[in-house]
Amino acid sequence: MNDAQTPDVPARFLRLPSVAERKLGPDFTAPVRLDPRVLDQMQDTIRELTVKYSENLKVQVGSLFSFIEPTAAGDAEARNQLYSTAHEIRGLAGTFGYPTVGRFAHSLCAYLENYKSVVSTVMRFHVEAMYDALQGRGADDILASDTLASLDRLIALSHDGERSAG
Amino acid sequence: MTDRELFARLKILIVDDSAEMRNVLAALLESMGVGAILSAASGEKGLELFCSEAPDLIITDGSMRPMDGYELTRRVRNGECPNGNGDCHDRDVPVLMISGHVGPEMVRLARDNGVTDYIGKPIMAATLYERVLAAVSKPIHIVETKAYRGPSPRRRLVPHMSIDPLSE
Numbered sequence: 001m002n003d004a005q006t007p008d009v010p011a012r013f014l015r016l017p018s019v020a021e022r023k024l025g026p027d028f029t030a031p032v033r034l035d036p037r038v039l040d041q042m043q044d045t046i047r048e049l050t051v052k053y054s055e056n057l058k059v060q061v062g063s064l065f066s067f068i069e070p071t072a073a074g075d076a077e078a079r080n081q082l083y084s085t086a087h088e089i090r091g092l093a094g095t096f097g098y099p100t101v102g103r104f105a106h107s108l109c110a111y112l113e114n115y116k117s118v119v120s121t122v123m124r125f126h127v128e129a130m131y132d133a134l135q136g137r138g139a140d141d142i143l144a145s146d147t148l149a150s151l152d153r154l155i156a157l158s159h160d161g162e163r164s165a166g
Numbered sequence: 167m168t169d170r171e172l173f174a175r176l177k178i179l180i181v182d183d184s185a186e187m188r189n190v191l192a193a194l195l196e197s198m199g200v201g202a203i204l205s206a207a208s209g210e211k212g213l214e215l216f217c218s219e220a221p222d223l224i225i226t227d228g229s230m231r232p233m234d235g236y237e238l239t240r241r242v243r244n245g246e247c248p249n250g251n252g253d254c255h256d257r258d259v260p261v262l263m264i265s266g267h268v269g270p271e272m273v274r275l276a277r278d279n280g281v282t283d284y285i286g287k288p289i290m291a292a293t294l295y296e297r298v299l300a301a302v303s304k305p306i307h308i309v310e311t312k313a314y315r316g317p318s319p320r321r322r323l324v325p326h327m328s329i330d331p332l333s334e
Contacts, residue, residue: 012310016258019222019302023175030303034295035169038198042291045197049190056186087229088184090266094288095190102288106266 046095053096060085061101061134064127072120082123083112089130100133100144107151119158125151169299170199176302177202179221181212181238182264183230191225191264194294209233210248217247220256223301228265228272235263236279243280243316257315258308260301264289268325277323280316286325293326 020028064085070078086108093102108126112118129147178200182188188205195203204219206212209226210233216224224242226235233241245257260282265272268286276284283297309318 010311014308014310016306016308018305019176019260020172021305023222024172028172028303031169031299034292034299038169038173038295039292041197041199042194042295045193046291049193053186087266088186091184091187091264091287091289092190095290099288109266 050096053092054098057089057093057096057098057101058134060089061127061130064130065124068120068123068127071123072118079112079118083109086112098134100141101130103144103148104130104133104151107148111155115155115159122151122155122158125154172302173199173298174201176200176223177204177219177221178223178225178298179212179215179219180205180225181207181209181230181235182227183207184227187227187264191289191294194291195298198295198298209235209238212238213241213246214248216242216259221259223298224259224261225298226261226263228263228267228276235265236275236281239263239276239281240279243314258306260306262297262301265325268327273323273325277317277321278319280314280319281323282317284323284325286327297326 017026018028018030020030064082067078067082067085071082086105089105090102090109093099093105104126108123108130111122111126129151133144178195180188180191180195180203182191182205185207188207192203192205202221204215204221206215209230212224212226213233215221224238226238228235230238239261242259242261243257261280262283262285263276263281264285264287265276266287267273268284273284282301285293285297307317308315309320
């Protein structure tokens, strides 16, 4: 049968062996639970990295302050630096025991993603909230949620009537 | 066969533009006992390494410039090797995406580009371990049409969160 005679099949469904089956043979059976020894080893690794990360996080949060005014003035490079630093903090702070700092970084990233024109007060409040959380102030979950709600209200007030870019 | 023995036979490619995230992921995978860990700082370099090294699993960030993790995944699924010889190793390779964007729009974009599984940031040890294990130990179900080959684009892809999704 040539191509012209082949019926038009809309989709083919394939079941391929897993990576583990291919490497270890068809008798491989997936484990039913995580190995606690592997998890312990991973937690040890995180503990080892935490000291260095904590120092680095302080530097990162401190550096954010310097990008606020240039970003508000429309400096694209400063905005990129602000976003990429906040993005890094969002990605890793929670892993190393600073989930609240990560939540504020996430909110700052979302603000920068959603608005073309950004206001220094909004950015400063975010960075100050991160700084306070890093010092152990306002790191409580409920307080952090209240702060995030306040930041949302501040964004709404600062951009009253403006549509977000996102 | 223990998880560690399985992990020792794996070659995993990390693609992330953050050096810090690459280092943390590599350290965590190493502590899991993963045999070979490759890393790339961009989607382009990731695609090159995928074609030259044939990893068993790709762990990629979503947001990168100029080629992001979504495009990287689509190119892997399409067998688009940068060397242009069309001889890509395993275009059905499992792809885990780690992203801070856990909203439905980005998760849908990941699914439509062929991402196998989606992990929300921040990444936690147990979540990484669990999703890597699932990605390499579950059979790979592929849908193939004229325009697409990869995990079913109709499936429900839910981000695995180590903590509650953040309010946006």
